[in-house]
Amino acid sequence: MVASSASTQMTHRTVLSNGITLIVTENPIADLVAGRLFFPQAGGCWETLAQAGLFHLMAAVITKGTRRYSAVEIAEQVESIGASLGASASSDYVALSLKTVTKDFQTIFKLMAEILREPTFPPEEVELERKITLQSIRSQQEQPFNVAYDLLRGQMYPQHPYGQSILGTETTVQSLTPEDLRQAHQRHFRPDNLVISLSGRITLEQAEAIAEQTLGDWQNPPEPLPPLEIPALVPQGGFWRQEKDSQQAIIILGYLTGTVADDDFFALKLLSTYLGNGLSSRLFVELREKQGLAYDVSAFFPTRLAQSQFITYIGTAPKNTAIALQGLYDEMQRLVAAPLAEVDLQVAKNKLLGQYALGKQTNAELAQIFGWYESIGLGIDFDQAFRSHVEKITTAETHQAAQRHFQQPYIVVVGPQEALSLVQDIQLS
Structure with missing residues (x-):
């Protein structure tokens, strides 16, 4: 209870x-x-x-x-x-x-x-x-x-x-x-x-x-369901381009991560919040407000039963494709190179916990969250544990999580030929 x-x-x-x-x-x-x-x-x-x-x-x-x-x-x-x-x-x-x-x-x-x-x-x-x-x-x-x-x-x-x-x-x-x-x-x-x-x-x-x-009278079949067999994946990274006639280029830079049971789960949740959650997020401020590169820019890290993914993306004018991709990559490497400032981590914690609380206002939301936690093996107590786990995360832990997971980027660029030509031989550094 x-x-x-x-x-x-x-x-x-x-x-x-x-x-x-x-x-x-x-x-x-x-x-x-x-x-x-x-x-x-x-x-x-x-x-x-x-x-x-x-x-x-x-x-x-x-x-x-x-x-x-x-x-x-x-x-x-x-x-x-x-x-x-x-x-x-x-x-x-x-x-x-x-x-x-x-x-x-x-x-x-x-x-x-x-x-x-x-x-x-x-x-x-x-x-x-x-x-x-x-x-x-x-x-x-x-x-x-x-x-x-x-x-x-x-x-x-x-x-x-x-x-x-x-x-x-x-x-x-x-x-x-x-x-x-x-x-x-x-x-x-x-x-x-x-x-x-x-x-x-x-x-x-x-x-x-x-x-x-x-x-109550619904009976189970005699045979149990077989165990779920999903292949464990090792991050490989790569770069893929696809032409599409559109007014903007879409750049996605992502990383393969662990499951909900992974030790870095909460650190990655905070890094996702820091990078992509709202108009004050790092990606929005740096790449849209300061550099004017983005129509849309954000990050997300979904809670999944099996291995999840840490995704950043930007929609930009085709002529800005190369500089936008470099900017997105630079922001990820910045997290690998140095820990977050304490103030940035605290802001991310406040934002994440505030939005978590706001996501439990209705009966439908409460039914969803407790049923979902039970279904993926975390149990209903995870709701109470969520806050304490987030509050305990340190800048060192977010830095270690970035170093562990942000090494093999998967990069996709979709847009008109003009955009693709600008990143044909790009060397990210």
């Missing part, structure tokens, strides 16, 4: 007899309940490369029909009480979401339970969502940043589920069938692979009773 910073909130964790993990954050301030239902052993990491996009398509269709209800009937039930219900997929999980006023929670959860257990994946709905997915894939291919990021991702994660979009590719999505979705559902949707995270005006006892009533 975890007590939050607000005296009215308390988070509990229990495991039902069939293996379902139930997390309840009692937050009675508003007369609402939000839920996130995670299947950790599902998502992009559990697809073969030949079936990339499988779980995204499944998530798009799973709410479109059950043994008793059609897609229209499901939508009518949800909308008639002003609730919301949906599903999504990422590389690290598949999740379903719900939100409703407290009095209707049992009704909407009963419907959700039927969707979890008895989806039918109607062929006409599969075909509709396939067309929408293919349109999304083609749309992304028209956006310079997405083109650049897709190229970098593929080079950084060869033969790895993180190497391509959760949408899949046109080829793989075209090949998926309703039977593929049914087989994946039967294999991965099971009680011992389900984390239910609820937040709102509901007690642990009430949530347990509803979960037992709707899901």
Whole structure:
């Protein structure tokens, strides 16, 4: 059990007899309940490369029909009480979401339970969502940043589920069938692979009773899910260029890093915040405000189950491509060469912790964060530990993290021929 910073909130964790993990954050301030239902052993990491996009398509269709209800009937039930219900997929999980006023929670959860257990994946709905997915894939291919990021991702994660979009590719999505979705559902949707995270005006006892009533008789298949096998990658670095007719050049400079369990995780979070978080960040001030090189510039370091990536990027005028790339590289090497100033580190800590707190204001956000931490093996106590871990990081630790991880850059430049010619033989130093 975890007590939050607000005296009215308390988070509990229990495991039902069939293996379902139930997390309840009692937050009675508003007369609402939000839920996130995670299947950790599902998502992009559990697809073969030949079936990339499988779980995204499944998530798009799973709410479109059950043994008793059609897609229209499901939508009518949800909308008639002003609730919301949906599903999504990422590389690290598949999740379903719900939100409703407290009095209707049992009704909407009963419907959700039927969707979890008895989806039918109607062929006409599969075909509709396939067309929408293919349109999304083609749309992304028209956006310079997405083109650049897709190229970098593929080079950084060869033969790895993180190497391509959760949408899949046109080829793989075209090949998926309703039977593929049914087989994946039967294999991965099971009680011992389900984390239910609820937040709102509901007690642990009430949530347990509803979960037992709707899901308590759901039995696990006799065979356990096989362990996840993802190749461990060694940073290689490299430089790739791709021509695209656009008004700007996109430069991405990234590094392969460790997992959420890596000792440098919090130091890298702080370095990402320092470099790319907001209008006062180092990259924004130096490369946009002072040098006028950037239309857009930032950095990010996503929390991932497997090896993550530390990414910096800049959008610039084609004529400035070489100097913008050198500037981005110089900023990374500056972190390798010397520790951050104490004042810069403290500002990054304040910013990171402030935004972390702001990300837990709604019931949906609370349900997401506790369910996500549980799903990737960190546990609900990680929420309380996050602040203390961040506060303890020293400038020496951020310097050591930079020295360990910022040695083999993966660089991608996408833009018109004018931009590519300027970096054809560039020697970064």
